[in-house]
Amino acid sequence: DTGVSQNPRHKITKRGQNVTFRCDPISEHNRLYWYRQTLGQGPEFLTYFQNEAQLEKSRLLSDRFSAERPKGSFSTLEIQRTEQGDSAMYLCASSGPNQPQHFGDGTRLSIL
Amino acid sequence: AQRVTQPEKLLSVFKGAPVELKCNYSYSGSPELFWYVQYSRQRLQLLLRHISRESIKGFTADLNKGETSFHLKKPFAQEEDSAMYYCALRHGNKLVFGAGTILRVKS
Numbered sequence: 574d575t576g577v578s579q580n581p582r583h584k585i586t587k588r589g590q591n592v593t594f595r596c597d598p599i600s601e602h603n604r605l606y607w608y609r610q611t612l613g614q615g616p617e618f619l620t621y622f623q624n625e626a627q628l629e630k631s632r633l634l635s636d637r638f639s640a641e642r643p644k645g646s647f648s649t650l651e652i653q654r655t656e657q658g659d660s661a662m663y664l665c666a667s668s669g670p671n672q673p674q675h676f677g678d679g680t681r682l683s684i685l
Numbered sequence: 686a687q688r689v690t691q692p693e694k695l696l697s698v699f700k701g702a703p704v705e706l707k708c709n710y711s712y713s714g715s716p717e718l719f720w721y722v723q724y725s726r727q728r729l730q731l732l733l734r735h736i737s738r739e740s741i742k743g744f745t746a747d748l749n750k751g752e753t754s755f756h757l758k759k760p761f762a763q764e765e766d767s768a769m770y771y772c773a774l775r776h777g778n779k780l781v782f783g784a785g786t787i788l789r790v791k792s
Contacts, residue, residue, distance in 0.1 A: 576728075606780075608780075613694075614785075615782025616780070616782050621778045623778075628778065629777070629779065664729070675730075675731070
């Protein structure tokens, strides 16, 4: 197992465009998390899935953001009508029950 | 509200010197605390968690509930310890991270 995999590694887009990121968790992990990290800050929680159910969402997750995990395996995070302030590193993590979270390399989003 | 504070953005020490990376938290309840490390061009990875009470790569951290601290310590720093270190608190299903401290070990 190569760990948590995220694609793409880097996404550059124009303001107003939609973007989608993908996360493939460690295969035996049923819990999946998305975080956002901006320069000089630690990761901030966005949302959490247990299997296919989205059980928690942060207030940071505005209505332009949507996350899915349709079959309880991979997850996607979509941002609609991107804004300058969305520029950040988007991190995915996965874990088993009561286990530490393992992180992917992240997707760096740059808004032009 | 739950919060993690790492007061130092940068800590620079010489090889062989002791290291202490500070972490303070605020949490109403029994906290579960972690240290994560990110080496250059690598992903964030777990270094240690307080419930394990183990030493990883020579690092230890003791939870002090009276002082609400979880400082990371190593008696003799090595150059390969240079990295970004994040303290994190588990709150329900999520981790709350501090802003991180860059550790630079000079030869």
